Amino acid sequence: xxxxxxxxxxxxxxxxxxxxxxxxxxxxxxxxxxxxxxxxxxxxxxxxxxxxxxxxxxxxxxxxxxxxxxxxxxxxxxxxxxxxxxxxxxxxxxxxxxxxxxxxxxxxxxxxxxxxxxxxxxxxxxxxxxxxxxxxxxxxxxxxxxxxxxxxxxxxxxxxxxxxxxxxxxxxxxxxxxxxxxxxxxxx
Amino acid sequence: xxxxxxxxxxxxxxxxxxxxxxxxxxxxxxxxxxxxxxxxxxxxxxxxxxxxxxx
Numbered sequence: 001x002x003x004x005x006x007x008x009x010x011x012x013x014x015x016x017x018x019x020x021x022x023x024x025x026x027x028x029x030x031x032x033x034x035x036x037x038x039x040x041x042x043x044x045x046x047x048x049x050x051x052x053x054x055x056x057x058x059x060x061x062x063x064x065x066x067x068x069x070x071x072x073x074x075x076x077x078x079x080x081x082x083x084x085x086x087x088x089x090x091x092x093x094x095x096x097x098x099x100x101x102x103x104x105x106x107x108x109x110x111x112x113x114x115x116x117x118x119x120x121x122x123x124x125x126x127x128x129x130x131x132x133x134x135x136x137x138x139x140x141x142x143x144x145x146x147x148x149x150x151x152x153x154x155x156x157x158x159x160x161x162x163x164x165x166x167x168x169x170x171x172x173x174x175x176x177x178x179x180x181x182x183x184x185x186x187x188x
Numbered sequence: 189x190x191x192x193x194x195x196x197x198x199x200x201x202x203x204x205x206x207x208x209x210x211x212x213x214x215x216x217x218x219x220x221x222x223x224x225x226x227x228x229x230x231x232x233x234x235x236x237x238x239x240x241x242x243x
Contacts, residue, residue, distance in 0.1 A: 173235065
């Protein structure tokens, strides 16, 4: 994606790419969370019990789809981010790619994971700054593996990813859901 | 003679106890916000990392 094998690009350029991509991701995640917070505001007249029952049922159904290996049935935009984002320079492209990638709604979704923070945002109607924290964390989490990719070099990254991607997806989404449930208990 | 009066009030154990309780409440409130905030960031972070297969 960002073409970062260990020998492919000099270190300063990789650092610039990583920084632009990370900032883009965090910003994208924050914007997506802000949109979710606005939607949550519209849902606020719905009784919290009903809202929690509906959103939790939907989230559990998404978990079942994930564990059944049918992530293709999850709501998503099932196409890749177009390469045209890099037409105005590689660093600017990394930022724009990161922004779209960080929203979590612009490309394929390979795990139920992004629906966990969405559940949290829609169910609890958190204060705006709290919603933005969730979004910023999501964007940073989205950027982290790619930054590791840039740092490790593509061949080592691909080997590690092939072996561990599914385990990371399952562990990450389950632990994220458990933590989100705990936050809900603290919040309510 | 306002200063000695304030000093006398500040020297009272009840004043010091109240101040200590107020400080503890502030610490707990800030700590609660900090813990909640950290958890919120962590929920997002874990979810984001879980999508590493889609790189």
